[in-house]
Each structure stands twice: as structure tokens, then as C-alpha cells.
Amino acid sequence: MAIDPLASLRPVAVIVPIGGRDFTLAAKPAQDWLEVLLDDEPKLHHVIPGWCEPGCEQWIYRSLLLRTFSVKEWGEAVVQAIGVASGRSWWQALNLINGMKDPSNWHQIFGHLTLRGLDVQRVSLGAWLDATYALCVEGMDPDEKIKFNLALDTPPVGANPEDVIDPAEQERAFMSLMAEVTGGR
Secondary structure (H helix, E strand, O other), X not given: OOOOOHHHHOOOOEEEEEOOEEEEEOOOOXXXXXXXXXOOOOOHHHOOOOOEOOOHHHHHHHHHHHOOOOHHHXXXXXXXXXXXXXXXXXXXXXXXXXXXXXXXXXXXXXXXXXXXXXXXXXXXXXXXXXXXXXXXXXXXXXXXXXXXXXXXXXXXXXXXXXXXXXXXXXXXXXXXXXXXXXXOO
């Protein structure tokens, strides 16, 4: 799993292209992202245009009418923003978040993170996911960790392979898996 360490340091603004124009999505802490992404039916319009600079919503609807932007591209812009804010592929972020949504997992994971001083109102989405991942794999045996990582790395059904497969990332993941299996030998 490739991680962008910079996304873990602080919430970052994200530039999103919409109908031939770039808009800035405001830097948001993990809490804001989680409030949207933990919902059973996420309201992605809260992200785009909700967190974008003024004029974005009008530009989206204008672009949709002029067919310079599509609803599919709108969805892609949101998931790409999730990827940038989380510092990993959007599906890895969503797989981890969705795994934590289960009430039997949430109170355990969120409780431990809170006890350890993680402030979801201040840290970036990337930092929250890093801490969640670290807590999940803490003390996990190597075989279980491999299964866990494979589950996180699995893109959603129906995802276009060209959009989710990065040859360099695949090679890095394979080498990491081999190191886990062989114990770093």
C-alpha cells in the first residue's frame, strides 16, 4: 500500500478539475471527512461542491448543461480528492473506513485512538487512517496482516482496471508481500 506521508502531516487543500477549470477544495480535518464517509449513504455533494471555493456549484451545473463535465466525472473528482486527502488510493481509504464502520469495530478502534490522544478534529484524514491501520495491525500475526493488507488493497467491484492498477505500485506491493512471507530475507 503506497502512502503519501505528506497527507499525514496536516489537512491539505485539494485541487479538483471541473469542466476545464480548477477549483480548490478546502483543507479539512479527519472529522469532516469521516462525517461524510461514515454515512450509510454518503452525501458526496458535501465534498464537491460543498467544500470548494465560491462559484464551484454554479460552474458544475453550467458544465453539466454544456456537457463539458459529467456526473461520472463528478464522482471521480470526489474519489480522487479522497485519495489526495488520505494519502493513499481512494479505495484503500474507503476499505479501511468501511471496515471501521461496523459498531463492534468502531468503538474499539475509535476508543483506543481517543485514549491515545488522537484528536479527530485536528489531524488529517491521512493521519487518522495511519493511526487506525497501525492499531489494527498491532500484534497481528504476519499471515493475518497479509490478508488484512490484501483486503485493503482490493479495489471495489466494477472499478475500471486501468483506473486502479498502477504497475509501479503493483511491483512495490508484490515485493512487500514477498518480504512479509520470507521474513525480510
